Amino acid sequence: MLHSLKYAFITTVKNKNTFVWTFIFPIALSTFMFLSFGNVYKDELVMNSIPVAVEEGVEETQISVQNFLEGAKQSNGDPYFVVSVLSKEAAKEALENGDVSAIVTTEGLTPTVVVNGNDFKEEIVITAMNEYLKYKKTIDDITADIIKNGIAVESGAGVAPEEMTPEKLAEAEAAILAKIAEAETDEQFFNETSLAKGPQNIYNNFFYATFAMGCLFACLGAVNLTDKLMPGRTPLSGRLNICGTSKLKMVISQMSVNLLVVFAAQMGAYFYMRLIGIELTDDILAVAGILLAGASFGISLGVLIGAIPRLGEGAKVGIGVGVTMLISFLADLCTTGIKDSIERNMPIINRISPAALISDSFMTIYVYDDYDRYFRNLITLVVMAVVITTIAIFILSRSRANKMMLKT
Amino acid sequence: MEYAVEVDKLVKRYKELVALDHFDMTIREGEIFGLLGPNGSGKTTTVNCILSLLKYDKGEIRVFGREMKPSDYELKKQIGVVFQEVAVFDELTVRENVDYFCGLYVSDKATRKQYVEDAIRFVGLENYEKFVPGKLSGGLLRRLNIACGIAHKPKLIFFDEPTVAVDPQSRNNILEGIMKLRDMGATIVYTSHYMEEVEQICDRILIMDKGRAVATGTAEELKNMTKNRETITLETDSLGEEDLKVLRELPHAYDLKYEGGLLSISYSAGRNNLVRVVNYLQEKDIAFTNVHSKVPTLNDVFLEITGKELRD
């Protein structure tokens, strides 16, 4: 095993083109992005308040949303949003005319956001409403807690469960809502949320996306290496296929070296981004965890694609690029809006889509501070990588070629 | 009798083309077995099927009595292959290449070191250990290719046309090496379209054509399969009908041609055929030059069985 590892390492490092590109590519990409919108990091950006329409609907929801949005203040004290409460039709018209950037519908207890475009104003409304949902969930949890256990409400009157009456419950809820609303309407709440950093934070998504893409594109190198292990590809693959070492060993050692190189390149890119002034999380261990898990996934994907029988290397690389682009697209790495729409319609995809998991993991540590979710994301990635690799090795160790790709 | 390789009614198609057509072959332990056939006759296909690199449509293959499968790594450990094309890592030096491939079979470090040195010495690349393949000439590359295939001291070694496009010196070096490996106990499968080589080093030979085994045996046995034992040719201008009649009646002669001053007589057996011809011409005081006596070659065997020349 050590022997295989050693030579996998030597051949990888000596293969200068691939090796150098693995390192240069993420750095070039982040430099490019930084030059494109790096100015948001330099200026303390203050923007005009964003007009938002809140649709008339369930009154409770409507007021709650309105309070929430109006309470959001920028660092100079200006509000983030100008809220107008409109009828359904008027709101629709306002959005179409461009009078408002977004509509928040309040037909049920859970508000939804409708936007017309995807520049950073819409992004901010969406981010704010995501925060709202989190905040509402906190309230719901507390309420549920009250119903279950009974608590001492702020007024001081202790209420035991058996003494709970509908009136007292309503009173307690009102007290808590008032308390939370009070807390949230001052800047303190927003200072703790992603909104506090304004547009910077939205642009950070792009940098997180470069990591996610870097991890996924590692599959191309793995496609290449695995293709070389398929019988019939080259004289060298013939020799590797008749040798007395199992495919399991060969694949694992090759993947380990590949993982090490990709991981080093991605970490390099991380330090580089911080060096040029992009504000990323400084929890290096957490970043390393994401990049390791992400790169494992990307590489295992490449190994599986490389192990597809009967396809030439070009076709496999094509599939690798296609799959990577699709995954990236679904996770909003290239555009915005798709991920949200998936979240609303088929959230399961976002729970297993590797690119979404990678960029979400960055958000969990940088924005949400939610380590349960962080570990859940990482474990999902690693489990998927192990399953994919197992399938690939199963195929590899049984495959024979239909024909040799050699000149005879 | 222990068989190293048994191939039974092997059929391999590439789309419409039937590359192997119910091909049979048995190789005994300890022999150099020659697979002789023109280009495209299916030698490489046979070897790749035996090695389980290629799928085949029908038939059975056993190596040392076991069915050969891609995942039978124990069996694979006993096999070495020298492919027709050079199969080494361009990024590694000569020594690293040999060490790498040897290490895929031999995990004990000390043993491996010894084996690698043996292999490098065996092919005479001691002075090139630190070279990368790109810096080696064609002949030296072939030798490296051999070292990579045999360094783990396998019991069964396949050589697929190892001498094609190799200078005469390297070629002799390779042929001698193969005989030495046999003498050290290995079983060798040697494919070639050069009959001289096959005749020179192989203990037994299988002649193949269009994916079929057309004849098997030692070189002697194969030659005995043809009617022709000897052909005598000479040049003379002054033969008459009378002379030709006498010559045609000589013992063992079965065919005679006389055209443009060139006489050619085929014999089905016998010694002293040449002496009888020469004696007769001397008796009649007929002048002649350029006398040749030709015994049959494998090419003649091939020609007689398939109706075409072995060479390209």
Ligand SMILES: Nc1ncnc2c1ncn2[C@@H]1O[C@H](COP(=O)(O)OP(=O)(O)O)[C@@H](O)[C@H]1O
């Ligand atoms: N990859 C391939 N695709 C299609 N036909 C092939 C392929 N490889 C070999 N063949 C055909 O199979 C036949 C046998 O080829 P091969 O085994 O290479 O012969 P040899 O090694 O004796 O020269 C030839 O007719 C050749 O054209």
Ligand SMILES: [Mg+2]
């Ligand atoms: Mg061949």
